[in-house]
Amino acid sequence: MVEYKVFARRTLTIGTDPEFVLKNIKKNIVVAAKGFDFFNKTQSDDKIGRDGAARPVEIRPNATYINKLDYMIQDINNIIKNISIFCNKNNLIILCGAKTDNVSIGGHIHFGGRDIKGGKYYHSGRNDRVYNNTQKLVYALDFYLTPMMNLFIPIEEVVKRRISGYGESHDFREQHWGIEYRTPYSFLASPIMTNGFYALSCLIAHHYNHLKLNGVKQNLLKDYNRYIHSNGNGLETTNGKIYNIVKPTILKMMSRYSPNPKYNPYILSLFSLIEQHKTNISKDVLANYGLKKQESQPIVSMSAYSPSLNIIVKKIHNTFKGKKFDMHLRPYYKNGKRYLFYDIRFEPPSPLKDIKVYKHLSLSG
Template identity: 35%
Template sequence: MITLDLPEKKMNDEQAIREEVVTDSKTLSPSISLEVSIPWYSDSMKVLNHPSCVDRARDKKLQFNCLKLHGVPVAADKAVLVRQYVIPVFQTDVLAMYRSKSSYVWLANRSNRSRLPFQRVNATERSKEVQRAGRLAVRALYALGLDYGVVKIGVQPGNQLVVLDVIVEPKLNREMENGFVHSIYTYGKMLSSAVKPVKEVTIGADPEFIMQSQEGELVLASKYFPRHGRVGCDAVWHGNNRSDKPLVELRPKPSTHPRTLVVRMLQGMLYAAKKVNDASIRWLAGGMPYPGYPLGGHIHFSGVWLNFKLLRALDNYLALPLMLAEDPRGVKRRPNYGFLGDFRPQFHGGFEYRTLPSWLISPTLTKGVVALAQLIAAKYPYLRHDFLREYPVQKAYYRGNKEVIRGKLTEIWADLNSLSEYDHYRSDLDGFFEWMFTGKTWDESVDFRSRWKLPPFNRKGETP
């Protein structure tokens, strides 16, 4: 497949971009290489829709296998549909949305389904179905390693959404054409400011843990903590009573200093220890230390540009190394939770990266994860590798095959160590990668308080 070269001199003019990327038959070029002269940027920053990912998406069997691996629901050959959406997407942005006009039921594999009449979904519509369809379209595009395309979504009886197709060379109406051209123009304009001084990246976190009695029973977080606050309950509930919430969540104030954020987490854990005040209760972290309750180590970012390239850097340089240390039982969390590129925009304008399990296992892991997250977010355009573009590496991640990932670790570490800013974090990052290179894994059944030297408290709040 030939990748279109977009000259740098044309990237400041939307009409010039349009003339290059939109064909005479009103289709979009499936792959674009931006000829930008920004020193030290990786090739992946300059290519939109890598050719290998385009080829995979064009093969419907490979496309569906890849989507299913990532936990993206896809339509069966004879799936019954009640509605269909056509959604043009550029990275994290839904550019428009079209919904089938007819309300009758048809089969997903009918040859004439592409000729169904569609109407534009009003931009002000915020129904749950519309929001879910938009999120699923973005997730499908990301799973295939693409940066742009048109995603077809079907709605099955019972309001179940499935992906019907991802089109890398879509036929464009005027609105789609304008949306893609403007997105390419904006991406080109943002490239020069993608790299940030590390201290301009604000990071936060809300890692979770769960509590278990000596008898192995679940201890509810809602027994000790409120819904909101610096230490509180996650929204997940246990059983039929929505007020019974099992997950404890630390919510330290964000900072531009990773060590400060870690200290605030420790302060939150000390506060929690006083509230629980029971040495017999085990505090468990990791992926899924208690059956049926996956834990997350979500990281929040502000002051950076949210795009697929950043998310892929976080997947390759943070999620992959951390996976080497996880308890093998944690693989059960994926792909329903912990899928690659999982993110959520935040009201303050930043975003939350949601792929990681709870890394509260030890101070070494916590300090390493937080420092590495800030370094990647600030300098990701310089990072060269996208191992997860390869289907076997994706499969290894989702199935917990550490040997495949371990073969990439030296290159991951060397690429990060080549950054001049690595020295700023060396004490924390060297400890983190030393753990990864040793091959040791954490044990999710062990109370993590011992590694943090958190004391059990007596009733007066004093250490015994």
């Protein structure tokens, strides 16, 4: 029995095919099926494509063992980098979320192996042990993953997605290789969320047999789902009760055995963001990954972004006229707004008192 458990854990795999919404420079949704061969692929072995629907695009990184998450994360990062090259060239952005501009998008997570229904080690007939294991895993994900994940997105989006028929609790689909957990939304908003939630999924998948959902947890999960279908009324209190159970349990799992200890800090970062109420993360994936197109125009032409930049240009010219200095301009993005960050390295000993006030300047106007 011990040999089986060790072997079964090693053969558990994780995969994913998260969806995104494309938008153009006018902030209109771009139909991926029209005009962009880069995204217009429907074969399952294509890294980037779409899943039959016209508007969302999806990525398909390689699956991996739950204790080898690094391989899948590296593949995700490479795919997003390739997308950024195409999007920056064509003035497009990609957005994640649950219900983005009335488009429901998912972040399905796949699990496979001899313990999971659909595993290749079993015939087409139902195997009770495998069926029970599958139910245990999905219920563990429903309680220990989904509510925590939903804290990082406006509950209105979760409600709208569920009303439209997507993202229901315990929503999974049997496949020949295992199961597809379909409850999560597209959560790849930033490296912290991507790495943290996939690492948490692997942690739950390793320990799911020991995660018993007793009466208290079952009732909390029922209340949670009922409140979501009631437009979120009463959800905050239930969220707090679930979180107070989830966090210590996850920490205990991490202390006993973590399949990916390198990614434990990302899980801890999720806790920190929740407790500091910093869960309002932008949906702009490329911006959050630091892959959004960076401007490289000369300093004078940069003044076109904002009238205030004319003041900076004049002050810089008057302060350093005839002197040698280097100026580095770098736009960056925060909460959907674009800012200009500049760094000046200069030879004269005089400080930059006159223009110091303009170090962070909003480029929204």
